[in-house]
């Protein structure tokens with residue numbers, strides 16, 4: 001038996017994170033950080049983690065909010081902020097406060113993200129933080145008879161400039177303000193800016209970092225994964241906090257426009273960003289245009305993933321050995337289960353049309369994802385495939401997992417119940433597997 005490093009959980013966590021780190025390298029992640037988080041003492045840890053993302057080769061764009069800073073300034077001057085349809089109405093007086101608040105958040109962010117940079121020359125070049133005049137804006141104008149003043153919307157974003165900085169391994173900081181061609185300044189919505197930046201840069205992920213853990217269901221439980229449709233339905237039925245509700249329109253637009261994942265996480269939870277980006281379960285709510293888990297037909301490119309799943313089990317005698325060549329010739333029989341772009345399981349269906357029978361084989365769920373129902377999903381997939389092919393019986397052979405199949409309706413059977421061709425192979429293999437059948 002192989003010895004295990006004493007901190008087994010570290011090794012497991014590192015192995016789980018590795019494919020995600022590999023996947024995100026050279027991809028763009030947009031982090032939209034609420035000003036409540038920037039102002040909180042918890043931001044120091046988060047800032048360190050953000051810097052580390054840059055060192056892992058991930059292109060990071062930070063968009064920040066200003067709401068808390070503006071509210072504080074308005075409170076100091078005992079003024080209230082009128083709003084319409086969730087957007088602040090910005091008059092000349094408010095605009096001065098917005099500019100002031102924006103400058104303050106920016107300096108706080110720059111300071112936090114600069115910590116530790118001077119210690120290492122490598123870090124200095126990778127994490128240099130660049131901000132600039134990236135957005136041109138236009139006024140929102142008059143809505144329902146209300147002049148929104150200096151509250152604006154995006155006219156254009158200088159993506160070429162942002163990409164150039166990212167290419168040079170800099171982190172880019174974008175503020176929710178823009179200037180018009182006539183030289184006026186407009187206050188913008190942070191969510192809108194973050195979504196448009198993510199869309200224009202074809203970002204892999206857009207992460208909103210707020211005070212809340214994520215989206216909650218009717219019983220107040222955190223919802224881990226949502227498709228765009230599910231999110232819309234849930235927000236209609238279950239009111240969310242103001243901060244989370246505000247994000248929905250930009251989230252849906254980002255997803256519809258090709259951003260693969262939008263994630264809501266808490267900035268108060270130490271490590272939440274890493275957990276969301278580098279683990280399967282994440283830490284907050286992850287939203288995608290379509291359902292998260294899906295099962296698809298395998299292709300030759302999946303062979304390395306199949307081998308990674310099956311080899312340890314072959315070595316333990318749980319599965320019969322299948323060579324690369326075998327997999328290449330029989331790849332059409334395999335289906336792959338993916339969660340969030342990562343492969344977590346496979347299964348094969350070998351058809352015996354003459355006998356109207358099908359063999360379910362090579363059912364494997366990654367050890368990192370077991371007991372989450374994926375085995376059941378793969379079984380359902382094979383049952384549906386078999387029914388679609390007009391097969392009447394599904395069978396499987398197992399040395400170690402008979403109980404799992406029995407609990408799912410398979411019945412003990414004998415070798416003579418198998419197609420003749422399979423009986424011959426059974427005797428050749430001499431593994432003494434138990435036989436199970438399931439009428440379809």
Ligand code: ACO
Nearest residue numbers: 361362363364365370371372373374375376396401403404
């Ligand atoms: N025997 C009995 N029950 C089991 C076994 C087992 N060998 N393995 C897991 N279970 C139970 C779990 O305890 C859990 O029970 P619970 O719901 O009461 O808590 C339940 O199965 C989990 O079900 P799922 O979440 O749907 O299954 P999972 O995604 O974990 O996948 C699978 C099940 C495929 C068996 C997985 O454990 C695995 O990959 N095992 C190693 C490979 C293997 O044995 N594959 C089958 C080879 S035989 C063939 O392919 C024909």
